[in-house]
Amino acid sequence: MTGFRGATGAPGTTGTPGTTGTHLGMPAFPEAAREAVRDGVLRANLRHATHTIRDKRARAVAELADWDRLRAAGKAVKDHTLRHLDRYLLQLEAAVTAAGGTVHWAVDADEANRIVTELVRATGEREVVKVKSMATQEIGLNEALEAAGITAYETDLAELIVQLGHDRPSHILVPAIHRNRSEIRDLFRAEMGRWGRPAPDPLGDDPRELAEAARLHLREKFLRAKVAVSGANFMVAETGTIVVLESEGNGRMCLTLPETLISVVGIEKVVPTFRDLEIFLQTLPRSSTAERMNPYTTMWTGTTDGDGPSAFHLVLLDNGRTDTLADETGRQALRCIRCSACLNVCPVYERAGGHAYGSVYPGPIGAVLSPQLRGTASEIDASLPYASTLCGACYDVCPVAIDIPDILVHLRERVAQGGPATRDGIRVRIRPARRHTAERAAVRASRLLLDRPGALRAGERLLARARRLAPRRLPGPGRAWTDTRELPLLPAESFRDWWTRERGTSQ
Amino acid sequence: MRAALFVTCVNDALYPRTGIAVVRLLERLGVAVDFPAAQSCCGQPQYNTGYRYEAEPLVRRTAAAFAGHPYVVTPSGSCAAMIRAHYPRIGLKAEREGRGAELADAARSLAPRVYELTEFLVDVLGVTDVGAYFPHTVTYHPSCHGLRGLGLGDRPRRLLAAVKGLDLVDLPGAQECCGFGGTFAVKNPDVSTAMGTDKTAAATGTGAEVLCASDNSCLSHLDGLLRRSGAPLRTLHLAEILAATEEEPLP
Ligand code: SF4
Numbered sequence: 001m002t003g004f005r006g007a008t009g010a011p012g013t014t015g016t017p018g019t020t021g022t023h024l025g026m027p028a029f030p031e032a033a034r035e036a037v038r039d040g041v042l043r044a045n046l047r048h049a050t051h052t053i054r055d056k057r058a059r060a061v062a063e064l065a066d067w068d069r070l071r072a073a074g075k076a077v078k079d080h081t082l083r084h085l086d087r088y089l090l091q092l093e094a095a096v097t098a099a100g101g102t103v104h105w106a107v108d109a110d111e112a113n114r115i116v117t118e119l120v121r122a123t124g125e126r127e128v129v130k131v132k133s134m135a136t137q138e139i140g141l142n143e144a145l146e147a148a149g150i151t152a153y154e155t156d157l158a159e160l161i162v163q164l165g166h167d168r169p170s171h172i173l174v175p176a177i178h179r180n181r182s183e184i185r186d187l188f189r190a191e192m193g194r195w196g197r198p199a200p201d202p203l204g205d206d207p208r209e210l211a212e213a214a215r216l217h218l219r220e221k222f223l224r225a226k227v228a229v230s231g232a233n234f235m236v237a238e239t240g241t242i243v244v245l246e247s248e249g250n251g252r253m254c255l256t257l258p259e260t261l262i263s264v265v266g267i268e269k270v271v272p273t274f275r276d277l278e279i280f281l282q283t284l285p286r287s288s289t290a291e292r293m294n295p296y297t298t299m300w301t302g303t304t305d306g307d308g309p310s311a312f313h314l315v316l317l318d319n320g321r322t323d324t325l326a327d328e329t330g331r332q333a334l335r336c337i338r339c340s341a342c343l344n345v346c347p348v349y350e351r352a353g354g355h356a357y358g359s360v361y362p363g364p365i366g367a368v369l370s371p372q373l374r375g376t377a378s379e380i381d382a383s384l385p386y387a388s389t390l391c392g393a394c395y396d397v398c399p400v401a402i403d404i405p406d407i408l409v410h411l412r413e414r415v416a417q418g419g420p421a422t423r424d425g426i427r428v429r430i431r432p433a434r435r436h437t438a439e440r441a442a443v444r445a446s447r448l449l450l451d452r453p454g455a456l457r458a459g460e461r462l463l464a465r466a467r468r469l470a471p472r473r474l475p476g477p478g479r480a481w482t483d484t485r486e487l488p489l490l491p492a493e494s495f496r497d498w499w500t501r502e503r504g505t506s507q
Numbered sequence: 508m509r510a511a512l513f514v515t516c517v518n519d520a521l522y523p524r525t526g527i528a529v530v531r532l533l534e535r536l537g538v539a540v541d542f543p544a545a546q547s548c549c550g551q552p553q554y555n556t557g558y559r560y561e562a563e564p565l566v567r568r569t570a571a572a573f574a575g576h577p578y579v580v581t582p583s584g585s586c587a588a589m590i591r592a593h594y595p596r597i598g599l600k601a602e603r604e605g606r607g608a609e610l611a612d613a614a615r616s617l618a619p620r621v622y623e624l625t626e627f628l629v630d631v632l633g634v635t636d637v638g639a640y641f642p643h644t645v646t647y648h649p650s651c652h653g654l655r656g657l658g659l660g661d662r663p664r665r666l667l668a669a670v671k672g673l674d675l676v677d678l679p680g681a682q683e684c685c686g687f688g689g690t691f692a693v694k695n696p697d698v699s700t701a702m703g704t705d706k707t708a709a710a711t712g713t714g715a716e717v718l719c720a721s722d723n724s725c726l727s728h729l730d731g732l733l734r735r736s737g738a739p740l741r742t743l744h745l746a747e748i749l750a751a752t753e754e755e756p757l758p
Contacts, residue, residue: 030695037697347684351701387695389688389702390555392655406596412557443553447561450516450548451568460520480696485703485731488521495514495523499530499542 026358028383033352042178042353049177050344056290057341057397063292064282074279075401078335081271082325088237088270089316095240099302101312106264108319109139115315116141116229116262117148123260125150125227131244131251132156133231134338135264135317137169137360138373141229152229153195153221155250157214164191170354170362172340173288178353181205192217218250228258228309232265233337234280235314238273240301242314245284247295255298261309266317268334280337283399287339320373326422329410333368335400342394342404348387357384364394368407375423376415382433385411416440453496460494467492510627511541511576513569515583515723516548522723524758528750529582529624532639535752536632545572550597551589556690559597563610566597570613579620580627582746584653584722587623592656594618623653624746625662625721635665640753642672646715647745648706648729650722651684663721663745670748676713680705687728703732711740721745 026032036042061067081088093103106112116136120128128145130136130152142152154163161176162169165187169175176184185205192199197217203209230251234243242263244251255261271277285294303312325331343349343363354362358380359370367384376382385408394404413419416439418432432440449455467490473482481487493501510533514526530540550565569590573579581587595618598611628634647667653659667675686692686702693699707729710718718733718740720726730742743757751757 030697033695034697037701043701347686347702348695348698351698385557386691389651389684389686389691389699391651391684391688393651393682393684396655409555409557412555413559414557416557417560439556440558443556443558443561447553447558447565451564453545453547456516456547463520477693480693481731483696484700484735485728486734487731488727491521491523493523495519495526496544498523498527503542 026378026380028379029352029356029358029387030383032356032358032380033348033387036353036356037351039353041180043351045178045180046350046353049174050350053290054341054344054397057287057344060286060290060292064286070279070283071399071401074283074337074399075335077271077276077279078337078400079332082268082331082334085267085270085322085325088272089267091237092235092240092270093316095236095238096302096312096314097240099240100304101240101302101314104313104315106315106317106319112139112264112315112317112319113141113144116264117144117150119260119262119313120145120150120227121148123227125225125260127151127153127221127225128227128229128262129153129155129221129225129254129258130159131228131230131254132159132175132246133229133264134172134360135231135266136229139264139317139319141264153218153225155218155221155254156246157211157248157250160214160218161187164188164195168355169360171343172338172361172363172365174340178355181207181210184210188213196220222250222253222257225254225258227260227262228254230255230261230263232263232269233284234277235265235270236272236274236277237270241274241299242301243277244298245281245294245296246298247289247291249296252296252298255300256308258309260311260313261300262313262315264315264317266319267321268336284337284339287337287341287397287399320375322425323422324369324372326427327372330368330372330407332402333365333372333404333407335402336365336369337400338365339399341397341399345393345397346388347391347393348389352387357387359384364388364404365402368402368404368411371411371414375421376411376430376433382415382435385409385415457494457496460496463490464492464494508537508578508632509539509541509576510578510580511543511573513546513549513573513579513581513586513621514542515581515586517723517727518582519547521727522744525582525723525744525746528744528746529580531755532637532746532750533580535750536628536634536637538632541576543572543576549586549589551586551593552689554589554593554597559600562597563601566594566610567613570594570617573617573620577620578622578627578631579617580622580624582624582721582744583724584623584650584657584659585724587621587626588652588656590614590621591618623657623659623721625653625659625666626657628666628749629662636669637666637749639670639749639751640672641670641748641751641757643717644674644676644713644715645717645719645743645748646676646678646710646713647681648678648685648710648718648720648725649681650720650725653721654682659721666749667719667745671753673748676715678713678718679709685725685729687725689724692728699728700732703728707732707736707738707740711738716741717748718742719745719748 158176171177182205188199232242285291349363357366361369371381390405518525550562554562594614598614601610685706686699726742
């Protein structure tokens with residue numbers, strides 16, 4: 001099992017298996033990643049899963065001759081929508097209302113949690129079923145419901161594994177990617193009985209057997225639940241249609257069986273017209289699960305008498321999104337359709353694991369989204385822009401062409417040297433992080449040297465003369481290099497000096 | 508044909524052999540080489556770590572040092588990518604911040620004249636067989652900035668494949684980052700080391716004698732890991748292999 005710091009849901013400490021957890025007080029990324037790097041089982045699980053899916057994705061994408069055009073079209077639709085977000089959200093509200101739904105606006109996590117809690121209370125129910133929704137994890141809805149005496153049951157298989165394990169999701173699409181099947185079997189045996197139908201006995205670790213155990217356990221909940229909470233992949237402004245893509249069919253049961261359906265959706269998920277879905281229904285499945293077509297795509301528009309939920313509530317969540325929209329470079333992160341392709345190709349994610357990112361959004365997109373949605377004040381958020389080698393693999397695979405490396409550098413700038421940002425709708429100037437004072441001084445000193453080739457040459461000569469004294473292990477920050485690596489051997493002469501000696505002149 | 512060499516700060520101070528190899532190689536191919544002494548660092552380490560303001564004077568310096576040179580050649584994919592992709596961005600930002608168009612103009616003028624070594628050889632000089640001789644087994648790591656940033660494609664491999672006596676073997680997972688990433692190597696040492704160790708293990712597994720790349724920054728990290736572990740694999744910059752001939756083998 002994977003241990004990690006900061007989890008709120010240690011077994012036996014809460015009455016609800018709701019453990020999305022808060023990430024406050026998380027250590028910075030390098031420390032959080034250290035544990036994962038040293039966990040051989042975790043690294044093997046992650047390596048196997050990400051490499052399998054990345055190869056499949058590459059094949060599925062290569063099948064489409066017009067992939068580049070689909071990618072450009074997806075980017076264009078999203079950019080256009082974001083530019084006119086106010087207009088499309090109002091259009092969406094009107095369409096949902098006309099179709100019999102109710103729209104609620106939530107500026108932050110607290111407001112969204114309050115709205116959902118009150119809606120559930122009004123039904124008189126004490127239980128809700130949930131279909132995979134990152135937005136509700138982002139706001140910590142399960143904990144808020146628990147505090148109000150309401151139990152939330154996750155119904156997506158991977159979410160169920162995370163919930164039963166009092167764990168946190170570590171991947172956008174496969175939240176339990178860090179677990180292998182024997183770990184899952186042990187978890188089902190130990191925990192299922194506490195929350196409903198126990199796991200069959202005996203239970204093997206064959207994926208089919210595990211899926212069947214989950215199916216039986218969940219069916220009981222679907223048939224009993226009167227209230228469901230969902231997220232959404234897309235919302236269509238023109239028709240008021242909400243769209244959920246999933247691959248198990250559990251979500252469809254959540255979306256159709258209960259009497260009341262509450263969907264919590266980030267405001268960036270709107271697209272203007274029904275036709276726009278054509279692009280994303282091709283790019284999303286191929287990018288995320290390497291499937292040509294998504295197995296279960298559920299769409300609903302308001303309510304229909306005698307069919308599906310009789311009450312529908314749409315909670316539109318801001319929670320830092322309009323602040324992000326105000327940032328010229330950073331706003332492109334809002335194009336994200338949460339396909340997780342960037343996680344699967346990221347060599348850093350593969351070694352560090354999802355938990356190290358301290359957010360429901362791990363990997364490259366998490367590294368640019370979280371410090372924008374939450375700000376860069378905490379240690380973990382200030383370290384996330386540095387959790388990348390800028391290798392560019394994420395940009396290459398992204399189906400909406402988000403230039404993640406460029407946003408990372410932009411956010412590093414905010415952390416290291418300060419700069420303008422928008423918080424709660426107000427333009428502020430972020431001050432350079434205090435932690436970076438020593439680094440800033442070193443960068444400045446080296447730049448002053450580099451800007452004076454005469455001094456640089458003298459420095460190089462000094463190094464060359466002292467090269468026999470060069471230590472094998474460095475103190476201070478240099479230790480991070482020499483703990484595992486040898487230092488480059490210092491040459492007897494710099495290139496500059498060789499050139500002068502050989503050629504005599506410059507130019 | 509004349510070309511100016513942008514040797515880069517890392518090569519100047521730590522890997523002068525690479526710069527010397529570029530000079531020998533280009534001169535052998537009939538190119539007269541200039542070395543403008545006013546050059547220093549392209550500003551990549553500062554910019555990538557978040558210190559754009561500290562990078563600006565170096566952008567200015569680099570652009571001024573190479574003003575008037577129609578071809579600027581550099582044996583570093585990441586420094587070429589810095590100048591081509593990021594200089595214009597830095598210039599544009601300065602302009603938007605109300606500090607005039609001077610930096611943007613400098614960037615605009617320099618960016619299209621900068622060539623990574625293999626681009627210059629294949630695209631400008633039109634050669635893939637540079638007359639090199641290197642009788643060893645070699646595996647090639649295409650660094651991220653060359654591979655994705657510049658789109659070097661198979662140029663380096665074509666150059667290597669044409670070297671007499673050289674046996675080129677595939678590196679499994681070649682496209683994966685080696686884990687250097689500039690300051691990433693010290694800011695996230697555990698992940699960096701884990702990535703580099705996987706890369707060196709893949710390279711060692713090929714049975715090659717030499718691990719070759721077009722960026723000494725990546726090689727400094729990989730070489731450091733290899734030497735600490737005592738592995739027999741040697742690292743070499745592509746330019747040094749291309750500069751080697753039967754008459755003048757690698758020193
Ligand atoms: S950033 Fe791009 S690749 Fe990553 S999850 Fe979002 S859409 Fe997918």
